[in-house]
Amino acid sequence: xxxxxxTCDCTVIHENILAEVKKExxxxxxxxxxxxFFKIMGDGTRFRILWALDKHxxxxxxxxxxxxxTKSAVxxxxxxxxxxxxxxxxxxxxxxxxxxxxxxxxxxxEAGVSHIH
Numbered sequence: 001x002x003x004x005x006x007t008c009d010c011t012v013i014h015e016n017i018l019a020e021v022k023k024e025x026x027x028x029x030x031x032x033x034x035x036x037f038f039k040i041m042g043d044g045t046r047f048r049i050l051w052a053l054d055k056h057x058x059x060x061x062x063x064x065x066x067x068x069x070t071k072s073a074v075x076x077x078x079x080x081x082x083x084x085x086x087x088x089x090x091x092x093x094x095x096x097x098x099x100x101x102x103x104x105x106x107x108x109x110e111a112g113v114s115h116i117h
Contacts, residue, residue: 009087040084045069047079050100053087054109083114 026034040045041047048067052058064074078098081087088101100106 011081037084037086040080040086041112043077046081047109049074049077050086050105050109053098053100054106055071057097059095063098084095 002062022031041050047066049063052066060074060078063069063078066079067074078087078089080091085101086105087098089096089098091097100109
């Protein structure tokens with residue numbers, strides 16, 4: 001298909017469609033929030049961390065070893081993931097374990113991978 005085949009040449013406004021879709025539109029705040037969610041998940045390092053945590057709760061040392069990263073770099077990424085409520089943590093003595101915040105995060109990860117397959 002040529003580029004012009006993807007361009008609409010009509011000048012008709014389909015009012016019924018616009019009215020229907022406008023009812024379903026999110027607020028700008030919601031669009032910004034969801035867009036930021038995908039930006040956070042869209043980072044390759046953070047996605048790998050999330051993927052690992054989807055498989056098992058892990059501490060920073062384990063994640064760093066798995067991904068061949070420094071503990072500092074992993075901690076920085078985990079802080080971002082915590083601030084956006086994608087991961088949660090729990091302390092057991094001196095060790096802090098991280099896991100996915102909820103099943104919604106798991107669903108988003110798995111849906112993304114399923115889509116590319």
